[in-house]
Amino acid sequence: MSKIRIALIEDHDLTRVGIRTALLQKEEIEVVGEAANAAEGLKMLKALQPDIAIIDIGLPDKDGIELTRELKATSNGEELATKVLILTLQDNKEAVLAAFAAGADSYCMKDIKFDNLLEAVRVTHNGNAWIDPAIARIVLQQAQHNPPKQDGVSLNTKNSHQYSEFVDDQETIEPYTLTERELEVLQLIVEGCSNALIAERLYITVGTVKTHVRNILNKLCADDRTQAAVRALRSGLVG
Structure with missing residues (x-):
């Protein structure tokens, strides 16, 4: 290669x-x-x-x-x-x-x-x-x-x-069934926080953060954190 x-x-x-x-x-x-x-x-x-x-x-x-x-x-x-x-x-x-x-x-x-x-x-x-x-x-x-x-x-x-x-995606993004905790994690992703920092801010384990991130990516149909952040901003899920 x-x-x-x-x-x-x-x-x-x-x-x-x-x-x-x-x-x-x-x-x-x-x-x-x-x-x-x-x-x-x-x-x-x-x-x-x-x-x-x-x-x-x-x-x-x-x-x-x-x-x-x-x-x-x-x-x-x-x-x-x-x-x-x-x-x-x-x-x-x-x-x-x-x-x-x-x-x-x-x-x-x-x-x-x-x-x-x-x-x-x-x-x-x-x-x-x-x-x-x-x-x-x-x-x-x-x-x-x-x-x-x-x-x-x-x-x-x-x-x-x-x-x-x-x-290019001009269609309205449907409301997502994110939990309150997932929305908190998503807001910190948008702010550029790492999993470790998110865990520290929310007083949860890194493993729990990873689970939330995985769920967020699935619900937003996002391939990675950056795409999730952009879709969250575009749809108004976070400010």
Whole structure:
């Protein structure tokens, strides 16, 4: 089986080393290159053409959003082999929407858990958008109220699926028979809490949380926590 080839563009040495070390724990992943700024990063990406570029939004010479825009512009309208996963400490609306308008494929917070980062890498590699549950609400609201432009910039066709997957389902979502406890767990999922944190907040065991999560996914017909969060927000199950 071919490995997922990843390039890292991150200016903080310790963060970059930490991400690389974490990724290399999985045999399916190969880190093919690293860069500490946008200029070196763009040259590296053009030369190596990795499957995924993990790009920090706060680079010293140029932000990761502009780097993403320049990278996508090199495709000349063709399907770009390299997918972009933005890593950031910022969860503000402007940063999130600008990243997607630039053509980012996925968007993760820097405090993401290792298992979630691996999930984000796999989902992105498979051609889908992975959006941190903590910021899913921002993208959902934009998709519902102003699809699909940001500051007058139309999203390109390649990138428009990130919004369409939130709004293509226009049928009314039927009320779900979630218990009060499941709704509490769902609210914490939307806020980006891990199973361990949910257990701590609700004074229940991690095993019980996993049971609730499994029931929630079944009732929402969701494949994963991110999809459950988006459907919960869309249907008004949580605020």
